[in-house]
Amino acid sequence: MKQMNQTVAAEVEYIPLGEAAILVEFGKAINLEIHRKVKALADYLDNNSFCGMIEYVAAFSSITVFYDPLAVKRSNSRMKQVADQSAFEIVAAILKNLVDQLDCSTKNNPNIIEIPVCYGGEFGPDLEVVASHNQLDIDEVIHIHSSGEYLVYMIGFAPGFPYLGGLDERISTPRRQSPRTTIPARTVGIAGMQTGVYPIATPGGWQLIGRTPIELFRPKQHPPSLLQAGDLVKFKPISLQEYQEYEGESQ
Amino acid sequence: MSIKVLHPGLLTSIQDIGRYGYQKHGVIVSGAMDAYSLRIANLLVGNEENTAVLEITLLGPRLQIEEDLLIAITGGDLSPTVDDVAIPMWRPVYLKQGSVLKFGACKSGCRTYLAVGGGYQLPDVMNSKSTYLRAGIGGFHGRALKKDDCLMLAPLHERSARLMAQLAANKANQSFSASSWFFGRHHLTQQSAIHVIRVTRGIQYDCFSNETKQEVFNQIYHVTPQSDRMGYRLAGKPLMLAKPLEMISEAVALGTVQVPPDGNPIILLADRQTVGGYPKIAQVALVDIPKVAQVKPGGQIQFCEISGYEAEELYMAREKLIDHVKTAIDLKLIEG
Numbered sequence: 184m185k186q187m188n189q190t191v192a193a194e195v196e197y198i199p200l201g202e203a204a205i206l207v208e209f210g211k212a213i214n215l216e217i218h219r220k221v222k223a224l225a226d227y228l229d230n231n232s233f234c235g236m237i238e239y240v241a242a243f244s245s246i247t248v249f250y251d252p253l254a255v256k257r258s259n260s261r262m263k264q265v266a267d268q269s270a271f272e273i274v275a276a277i278l279k280n281l282v283d284q285l286d287c288s289t290k291n292n293p294n295i296i297e298i299p300v301c302y303g304g305e306f307g308p309d310l311e312v313v314a315s316h317n318q319l320d321i322d323e324v325i326h327i328h329s330s331g332e333y334l335v336y337m338i339g340f341a342p343g344f345p346y347l348g349g350l351d352e353r354i355s356t357p358r359r360q361s362p363r364t365t366i367p368a369r370t371v372g373i374a375g376m377q378t379g380v381y382p383i384a385t386p387g388g389w390q391l392i393g394r395t396p397i398e399l400f401r402p403k404q405h406p407p408s409l410l411q412a413g414d415l416v417k418f419k420p421i422s423l424q425e426y427q428e429y430e431g432e433s434q
Numbered sequence: 435m436s437i438k439v440l441h442p443g444l445l446t447s448i449q450d451i452g453r454y455g456y457q458k459h460g461v462i463v464s465g466a467m468d469a470y471s472l473r474i475a476n477l478l479v480g481n482e483e484n485t486a487v488l489e490i491t492l493l494g495p496r497l498q499i500e501e502d503l504l505i506a507i508t509g510g511d512l513s514p515t516v517d518d519v520a521i522p523m524w525r526p527v528y529l530k531q532g533s534v535l536k537f538g539a540c541k542s543g544c545r546t547y548l549a550v551g552g553g554y555q556l557p558d559v560m561n562s563k564s565t566y567l568r569a570g571i572g573g574f575h576g577r578a579l580k581k582d583d584c585l586m587l588a589p590l591h592e593r594s595a596r597l598m599a600q601l602a603a604n605k606a607n608q609s610f611s612a613s614s615w616f617f618g619r620h621h622l623t624q625q626s627a628i629h630v631i632r633v634t635r636g637i638q639y640d641c642f643s644n645e646t647k648q649e650v651f652n653q654i655y656h657v658t659p660q661s662d663r664m665g666y667r668l669a670g671k672p673l674m675l676a677k678p679l680e681m682i683s684e685a686v687a688l689g690t691v692q693v694p695p696d697g698n699p700i701i702l703l704a705d706r707q708t709v710g711g712y713p714k715i716a717q718v719a720l721v722d723i724p725k726v727a728q729v730k731p732g733g734q735i736q737f738c739e740i741s742g743y744e745a746e747e748l749y750m751a752r753e754k755l756i757d758h759v760k761t762a763i764d765l766k767l768i769e770g
Contacts, residue, residue, distance in 0.1 A: 184692070198637055199634075199742050200637060200685065200686075200687045200690070200714075200717065200718065200722060201634065201687050201688070201689055201690070201717040201719075201720065201745070202634070202742060202745040202746040202749050203687070203688075203720060203749070204685070204687045206637060206684060206685065208684075211682065212682070213682060216628075225458070237454055237455070238454055238455045238456075238457055238458065239457075239458060240457045240458055240708055240709065241458060242683055242684045242685055242709055243682045243683060243684075244682055244684075245682075245684045245685070247684065247687070249454075249457075249687070252543035252749055252750065253749070253750055253753045256750070260540075269742075269746050270746055271742060271746065279721055282559075283494065290531055337683070337709065338458065338459055338460045339460045339683065339685075339708045339709035340460065340708070340709060341460055341568075341569075341707070342459060342460040342461045342462070342569055343455075343459060343460050344460050346683070349534030383568065383569050385568070386541050400460075400569065402559055402560065402569070402571045403559075406459055407456060407459050407461060407560060408459035408460060411459075412458075426496075
């Protein structure tokens with residue numbers, strides 16, 4: 184295992200993002216192997232933050248760690264060998280040391296989260312566009328979309344918004360020519376090779392295919408995001424009646 | 435008893451230092467655009483520096499003061515008055531119950547901070563009282579203030595109460611009374627038309643064309659009217675990449691200067707999204723964020739390059755300055 188870890192470490196870059204954040208870049212591609220490394224460091228930081236660390240953002244192939252330079256300097260000022268180092272150098276050294284020891288070998292069982300979706304109708308005004316673009320009928324689109332298993336690569340853009348990997352090419356559809364000024368919260372969409380759910384109302388150019396009755400952003404709960412990086416998502420088709428029952432239950 | 439909103443102004447919202455620890459869930463930081471002014475305003479009234487205050491933008495509100503208050507106003511000068519008499523900024527001020535606090539012409543900057551002793555009585559959402567307008571959470575019911583809103587106040591700290599009592603005793607025949615001492619070193623003293631903003635090179639700086647690498651620090655940008663709490667959109671000669679760049683979305687930070695395909699840079703500010711996929715040409719030094727936040731739409735900005743080490747040293751110096759201010763104000767509050 185040790186040997187593999189050394190190769191992990193060799194490819195990693197540590198780049199300042201201003202004077203209070205550092206980008207740890209595991210590679211320049213979107214793939215499972217890099218995702219595992221990102222996830223391993225994220226999991227570690229969730230349980231072991233260092234003095235002066237504020238928070239981190241995990242992305243496709245990088246983790247950015249935000250810190251307070253003054254707190255970092257102060258907590259390390261008594262160590263002679265770092266007295267002259269900048270806060271960035273101290274944080275980079277801490278993270279390098281961490282990444283060197285990172286264990287990406289443990290295959291954790293991902294959470295599988297089922298998201299019920301009422302496809303089409305007023306919830307999915309672009310379902311027909313997706314179908315005709317791919318020369319499929321509507322039921323085939325629903326079947327393909329809801330048979331897939333999607334990996335949450337990262338959360339960002341909007342609170343609880345998942346960047347999902349794994350869309351079937353057969354239903355890939357370009358964005359709309361002109362974006363809508365507002366898309367209702369919980370709408371499920373497709374854009375190119377991406378699919379996802381808008382947690383809050385926002386403007387956007389995605390093709391809208393349905394809506395889920397469940398909230399992806401839950402500000403009063405902890406964590407506030409239903410989905411976390413590393414989770415697997417499955418979409419389950421439900422009828423309008425089931426949709427309304429879900430909504431009724433949650434009220 | 436409370437503060438009642440007679441007129442809300444253009445965009446008046448509750449903000450503190452920001453909502454940290456939730457960016458990994460896609461939750462933006464928010465918080466005061468000019469956090470320096472927020473921190474000083476709080477220190478002047480004896481609050482913790484992170485206490486929530488009112489952030490007032492360009493056109494200020496009219497507020498009915500329904501109980502005796504200790505306040506401090508910092509940031510941009512929007513000509514604050516109490517019962518139509520001008521009141522000074524950057525110092526503690528006692529306001530008498532029944533008076534009306536009003537803001538007028540914009541003399542400098544564009545964002546004013548109103549701290550009240552004790553702070554506002556509002557629930558924390560994810561450890562912060564900052565208003566996150568788009569998600570409709572935090573602050574006052576997740577939105578900007580409206581006419582007839584009533585802001586309830588939290589109890590004063592003992593030392594703030596003592597200062598308020600002293601100021602109240604000196605009020606003569608006015609509805610207010612200001613302390614003779616004040617904090618005078620701030621970022622709004624520069625009066626030149628072009629705001630010089632110190633930046634370090636961004637992560638993708640090297641991906642831009644040679645011409646652009648030079649120009650980015652030489653040309654003067656206009657802050658467009660499309661600028662808001664999320665970011666300042668700048669207009670100038672378009673910044674060009676050396677060759678097309680396939681970017682994978684990664685985190686952005688406060689002060690990141692990103693360049694979308696049209697070549698016009700955007701400085702990301704308090705309500706920035708957590709991740710972005712545009713190349714980052716520069717990064718505003720954190721000490722200069724308050725300066726940026728006070729530039730009005732239509733204003734002019736020029737970037738001046740500094741090293742990462744210099745940015746860090748400036749940050750340390752700023753924090754030490756605030757520490758000194760805190761100590762000095764603590765002494766004033768104890769002495770009275």
